[in-house]
Amino acid sequence: MENIKVGIVGLGRLGKVHAKNLAENVQGCQLVAACSFVQEELDYAVTELGVQETYKNYEEMVKSPTIDAVFIVSPSGFHCEQIQLAMEHGKHVFSEKPIGLDLAEIQETERVIQSRPDQIFMLGFMRRYDDSYRYAKRLVDAGELGELTLIRCYSIDPSSGMESFVKFAGASDSGGIFMDMSIHDIDLVRWFTKKEVSKVWAIGKNAAYPELDKVGELETGAAMVQLENQAMAILVAGRNCHHGYHVETELIGTKGMLRVAAAPEKNLVTIMDETGVVRACSQDFPERFREAFVNEAKEFIACIKEKRQPQVSAYDGLQSTKVALACRKSFETNELIEIDN
Ligand code: NAI
Incomplete structure (x- = not known):
């Protein structure tokens, strides 16, 4: 099977850790796109990590036909909206914790995730x-x-x-x-x-x-x-x-x-x-948690390849x-x- 092509949103304190892992430490995937408001972070992704597509607008990134999966490492208040958008554009989704900040929004997000059982969703409880x-x-x-x-x-x-x-x-x-x-x-x-x-x-x-x-x-x-x-x-x-x-x-x-x-x-x-x-x-x-961040990213990619949902679900995020x-x-x-x- 071909490499899973991943786009990441958020290249801050944790985003850089995930981006480096996806680019260098996880086999079977390729970090091809990155989205951030900060130009220097996008430049870093291109020069240091070999990313090909950069975006300041998230919706444009999830519309890209190049990517199979999205890694969401933006601030917590954006997670629900970004998970839903990626799901609706047919992408597999890994989201950092917490899944969201508002219960009604999380419940709606869980419904969107459940309506697309063939797409993988994983939440970043890396412990x-x-x-x-x-x-x-x-x-x-x-x-x-x-x-x-x-x-x-x-x-x-x-x-x-x-x-x-x-x-x-x-x-x-x-x-x-x-x-x-x-x-x-x-x-x-x-x-x-x-x-x-x-x-x-x-x-x-x-x-x-x-x-x-x-x-x-x-x-x-x-x-x-x-x-x-x-x-x-x-x-x-x-x-x-x-x-x-x-x-x-x-x-x-x-x-x-x-x-x-x-x-x-x-x-x-x-x-x-x-x-x-x-x-x-x-x-x-x-x-x-260096190894745990690598392990969870490996599990996400393995789940996509093996067509199975990971253990950490949207329900765990909600509860x-x-x-x-x-x-x-x-x-x-x-x-x-x-x-x-
Ligand atoms: P940060 O503030 O350092 O970085 C945020 C990044 O998101 C920046 O690159 C910024 O440009 C980008 N961004 C902000 N709003 C955006 C938008 N609407 N669209 C696109 N890009 C946007 O944040 P940090 O510390 O990296 O945290 C990010 C997430 O990771 C949070 O949800 C936090 O809870 C989680 N986190 C989880 C940890 C863990 O132990 N699993 C540890 C640290 C953070």
């Missing part, structure tokens, strides 16, 4: 393609931990990325910390337990970065979550991690516990010097967004929110 999370999932599914009773999740961005985050959040709505960060944890909780969330209570605080107030964002948010079978989750999300990028997950079951990345170590190197015994930390999402929106509402109203599943 499901990370080796450590996959290992943990196999243990849980084999019953090694017994019944899961509590899941504790940390997703804290590095303070070193504050400037670029404030720019990102100022340029377009991220959906807030629960939609932008905790959504990965919410997906993990649903994936590990195979249960839906029924209630949330969320709180948050800004302390060190007044610029976050100006863009309506939280420095630290936390949520208590109850699932339909009374299992629990505790979500901690943040933007102010001084040691790097801290993503950690703990699963507590009736027969045992496990932690994924109990300390967010960069690699297997231990340095012993005058400061003590030092393990360096992972610094950002492209570093921590996780419901929970993230409930967290935001709970933070705003200071009330316990029940979720209608």
Whole structure:
């Protein structure tokens, strides 16, 4: 089978990572088109990645007969509209998380996706393609931990990325910390337990970065979550991690516990010097999830070639967004929110 020809929209913080992977690290596909508002990003795609077609208008890109599939890495508020347009033009679609910011729009998008079962749709919950999370999932599914009773999740961005985050959040709505960060944890909780969330209570605080107030964002948010079978989750999300990028997950079951990345170590190197015994930390999402981003792109291309839908669906996008929106509402109203599943 010929290479799958891909067009990408968004060449920002994450778009460049996906674009490079599609151009260099994923076999069976060719990155042929790119769309961005920023000319320097398009120039980069042509000179560094060999892209042949560039666009400032997304609709023009999805109309191009050259491309078979679209990778959507634009800001979250555009995802639904862009997924629908690509689907309607007969393209396979990979979309970054969250699937959207508005429930009615997501439900409409899910209907469009379901009406075209021969086109592949995949959502970018890349942690499901990370080796450590996959290992943990196999243990849980084999019953090694017994019944899961509590899941504790940390997703804290590095303070070193504050400037670029404030720019990102100022340029377009991220959906807030629960939609932008905790959504990965919410997906993990649903994936590990195979249960839906029924209630949330969320709180948050800004302390060190007044610029976050100006863009309506939280420095630290936390949520208590109850699932339909009374299992629990505790979500901690943040933007102010001084040691790097801290993503950690703990699963507590009736027969045992496990932690994924109990300390967010960069690699297997231990340095012993005058400061003590030092393990360096992972610094950002492209570093921590480098392999996962490649794995998910490989899976998307494999699904197109093998004519099968991937495991992460639009429904997972809808359900996780419901929970993230409930967290935001709970933070705003200071009330316990029940979720209608
Ligand atoms: P960014 O702000 O760095 O880049 C946005 C890009 O989209 C720019 O190239 C801009 O020109 C382009 N763009 C904006 N509006 C557009 C439009 N209407 N049409 C065409 N191009 C448009 O954003 P970043 O951080 O790369 O995030 C993009 C998406 O990726 C977001 O949805 C975010 O939630 C997601 N993301 C996911 C991560 C993960 O861990 N899976 C990590 C970081 C981001």
